[in-house]
Amino acid sequence: MSNPSTIRESRVSRTAVMALMFLLAIYFLLPIYFLIVAATKPQGELASTNGLAFSHFNLFDNLRVLFTRSDGVFGRWVFNTVIYAVLGAAVGTLISALCGYALAKFQFRGREFLFSVILGGVLVPTTALALPLFLLFSATGIVNTYLAVFLPSIVSPFGVYLARIFANAAVPQELIESARLDGAGEFRTFFSVAFKMMTPALVTIFLFQFVAIWNNFFLPMVMLQKESLFPITLGLYEWNGQTARAPLLQESVITGSLVSIVPVIIVFILLQRFWRTGLAAGSLR
Amino acid sequence: MSTTITRTRLAVVAAAASIALLAGCSSSDDSSDKTSAAPCEPAKGKVTLQYWNTVPGMDKVVDLWNKKNPNIQVETKNISNDQYGTLGNALKAGKAPDLSQVGYDELPNLRTQNAFVDASACKEATAAKSKFVPWTWSQASFGGTGVFAMPQDTGPMALFVRSDIFKKYDVAVPKTWDEYEAAAAKLHKADSSLTMTFFDPNNAEWFNGLLWQNKAEMYSYADNKWQVNVESDQSKQVAEYWQKLISDKLVRTDLANGSTQMYAAYQKDQIASYVGAAWGYSMFRDNLPKQAGKWSIVPMPTWGTDGASGDWGGSTVAFMKGSKHLYESVKFNTWLNSDPEALALENKLGGLYPAANAGLKLPALSQGVPYYNNEKIFDVFADSSNKIDTSFAWGPTQKTVNLALQDAMAKAAAGDGTLTDALAKAQATALKSMKDQAIPATAGK
Numbered sequence: 001m002s003n004p005s006t007i008r009e010s011r012v013s014r015t016a017v018m019a020l021m022f023l024l025a026i027y028f029l030l031p032i033y034f035l036i037v038a039a040t041k042p043q044g045e046l047a048s049t050n051g052l053a054f055s056h057f058n059l060f061d062n063l064r065v066l067f068t069r070s071d072g073v074f075g076r077w078v079f080n081t082v083i084y085a086v087l088g089a090a091v092g093t094l095i096s097a098l099c100g101y102a103l104a105k106f107q108f109r110g111r112e113f114l115f116s117v118i119l120g121g122v123l124v125p126t127t128a129l130a131l132p133l134f135l136l137f138s139a140t141g142i143v144n145t146y147l148a149v150f151l152p153s154i155v156s157p158f159g160v161y162l163a164r165i166f167a168n169a170a171v172p173q174e175l176i177e178s179a180r181l182d183g184a185g186e187f188r189t190f191f192s193v194a195f196k197m198m199t200p201a202l203v204t205i206f207l208f209q210f211v212a213i214w215n216n217f218f219l220p221m222v223m224l225q226k227e228s229l230f231p232i233t234l235g236l237y238e239w240n241g242q243t244a245r246a247p248l249l250q251e252s253v254i255t256g257s258l259v260s261i262v263p264v265i266i267v268f269i270l271l272q273r274f275w276r277t278g279l280a281a282g283s284l285r
Numbered sequence: 286m287s288t289t290i291t292r293t294r295l296a297v298v299a300a301a302a303s304i305a306l307l308a309g310c311s312s313s314d315d316s317s318d319k320t321s322a323a324p325c326e327p328a329k330g331k332v333t334l335q336y337w338n339t340v341p342g343m344d345k346v347v348d349l350w351n352k353k354n355p356n357i358q359v360e361t362k363n364i365s366n367d368q369y370g371t372l373g374n375a376l377k378a379g380k381a382p383d384l385s386q387v388g389y390d391e392l393p394n395l396r397t398q399n400a401f402v403d404a405s406a407c408k409e410a411t412a413a414k415s416k417f418v419p420w421t422w423s424q425a426s427f428g429g430t431g432v433f434a435m436p437q438d439t440g441p442m443a444l445f446v447r448s449d450i451f452k453k454y455d456v457a458v459p460k461t462w463d464e465y466e467a468a469a470a471k472l473h474k475a476d477s478s479l480t481m482t483f484f485d486p487n488n489a490e491w492f493n494g495l496l497w498q499n500k501a502e503m504y505s506y507a508d509n510k511w512q513v514n515v516e517s518d519q520s521k522q523v524a525e526y527w528q529k530l531i532s533d534k535l536v537r538t539d540l541a542n543g544s545t546q547m548y549a550a551y552q553k554d555q556i557a558s559y560v561g562a563a564w565g566y567s568m569f570r571d572n573l574p575k576q577a578g579k580w581s582i583v584p585m586p587t588w589g590t591d592g593a594s595g596d597w598g599g600s601t602v603a604f605m606k607g608s609k610h611l612y613e614s615v616k617f618n619t620w621l622n623s624d625p626e627a628l629a630l631e632n633k634l635g636g637l638y639p640a641a642n643a644g645l646k647l648p649a650l651s652q653g654v655p656y657y658n659n660e661k662i663f664d665v666f667a668d669s670s671n672k673i674d675t676s677f678a679w680g681p682t683q684k685t686v687n688l689a690l691q692d693a694m695a696k697a698a699a700g701d702g703t704l705t706d707a708l709a710k711a712q713a714t715a716l717k718s719m720k721d722q723a724i725p726a727t728a729g730k
Contacts, residue, residue: 043572044571048573048575225362239341245637246341246567246634247567
């Protein structure tokens with residue numbers, strides 16, 4: 001008697017969950033759908049046709065205009081964003097891994113205090129740091145250079161936190177001991193033993209950093225003045241501010257937004273296997 | 286995409302807050318500088334000027350200059366997203382650029398804050414007077430009391446009409462505001478979904494253009510005192526006119542200028558005309574390409590037999606306080622705003638309608654425009670430009686007054702009060718805001 005009812009109950013709840021998920025999926029995907037639709041339209045049909053229905057297919061022309069506008073400055077922005085995001089995330093991940101590993105595997109005085117300070121850093125929003133950083137960089141004279149955006153991007157307290165948790169869990173002390181016994185130096189131990197075991201966590205950290213830098217807007221806005229150093233976000237923002245004078249820029253802003261989310265989607269799809277492992281591991285400990 | 290937008294908003298708010306902080310920290314010393322003209326000496330060797338603006342493609346124009354003038358290099362910064370915020374913060378921090386784009390209606394405000402340097406010691410600056418459309422020079426020089434800016438572009442107003450709709454209902458294109466009202470009634474009677482135009486209650490700049498046309502001299506300066514006369518008979522005439530159109534439902538009040546809804550309404554043939562400015566010609570061409578050939582541009586309807594026109598928008602390039610290279614700034618600024626090659630490029634890339642007389646004769650501005658039936662639409666704007674009242678002046682707290690005016694106009698559009706009440710509100714706000722800033726002012730008349 002009880003068996004069918006539990007099955008039905010679970011079916012009901014499952015349907016409810018599915019329905020909710022479905023609604024949420026629509027909620028999250030609708031803006032992207034709009035973006036895709038809008039990016040295929042010529043400027044003249046943006047305002048005059050239904051926003052959610054395709055009309056004249058003009059995507060390739062829009063892309064051509066986007067990449068040739070102002071001597072191809074958009075291509076430059078894409079290049080800059082890739083530099084900031086890939087290099088920044090890679091270096092940032094390496095630093096986080098080294099710090100986390102050291103905090104997890106070495107006993108030294110003030111270790112817990114240091115870790116608490118780093119954890120405190122997680123609580124400080126990067127936006128709040130942009131201005132003090134600007135003043136510092138302005139005094140050092142590296143405002144308006146690649147470094148002004150790159151240097152702050154490689155610091156990630158959350159990455160250090162994740163790396164420590166994961167190094168604690170995934171790298172057995174015995175293994176390190178035996179590596180040491182075999183005569184490996186600390187760096188050798190880290191790179192050839194610990195690093196590989198920490199890979200899922202490192203991919204997670206890399207992804208976090210990559211997305212954060214890719215979407216970063218405020219820091220470059222504060223730091224950069226030269227258009228040729230802009231990342232995509234800032235460049236599109238600047239174009240968007242000019243649409244009143246140059247209406248045709250609007251379509252380029254929309255097409256540019258679509259182009260700018262493609263790499264993030266690709267990176268996510270490629271690395272999602274690691275991403276999930278890393279997230280789960282992080283949440284367990 | 287949606288997250289990007291929220292981020293952007295947040296960031297903007299944060300930026301405003303934090304930059305205000307920054308401005309608070311830095312010591313700004315504005316003790317010594319008086320309004321007397323600064324010396325005009327050429328520098329020895331190479332100089333680099335900072336020039337902030339909001340014009341698309343301005344960097345290309347500056348590249349042209351930089352190529353020709355290796356010793357006066359110019360760096361541009363685009364501040365289109367928060368023009369006056371960015372400029373105001375920089376001024377407070379003592380880091381203003383040498384030159385900055387400033388709208389005509391913001392000039393008095395910034396001058397009150399002592400933001401400009403008078404370039405009249407430079408011969409080239411004073412000699413530039415004859416190069417510009419009279420009213421623009423009058424505003425940039427504050428009635429000839431100095432040279433604080435060079436006029437860059439203007440927005441002489443005209444009437445954009447859907448000739449096909451007028452033809453369809455056999456209504457003549459109006460030449461006066463009285464005819465405009467009669468035509469509006471006719472069109473609306475013929476088709477109840479059709480209105481003559483829309484009144485955007487949140488666009489004080491546009492409404493000011495209409496007041497300007499009727500020679501509503503809202504501000505004047507005499508005996509070290511501002512005379513505030515926002516609520517003059519001339520402005521009341523304009524307000525009452527539009528109030529009547531609104532009350533009779535002959536114009537819509539639910540559309541914002543340049544919004545998607547506005548274009549959609551024009552697309553659906555619901556609106557027959559547009560009271561616009563020269564820079565607006567590309568709005569319709571680019572957003573409503575299917576209506577090519579249906580639009581014409583004719584002079585603004587006039588008040589009776591007075592042929593005066595109005596201006597909506599436009600900017601100057603101002604000489605900012607703190608600049609160490611006034612001589613070079615004048616050289617660049619003059620070239621930027623009166624050299625035909627520079628003007629042609631600004632018009633092509635940035636859509637600027639020039640304030641220089643030479644600019645009005647540009648080849649690009651003497652040709653027929655295909656979208657408008659190959660009509661020479663710029664002749665209409667050039668004509669309008671020369672019929673704009675030269676004695677019109679803006680107030681030193683224009684922005685605050687505009688906001689109050691918009692507020693009251695929005696209420697009037699919703700049936701709460703009238704546009705005449707809105708003028709009274711603007712007058713009161715003007716006096717109060719000037720009193721708050723310790724600017725001597727009295728109500729005119």
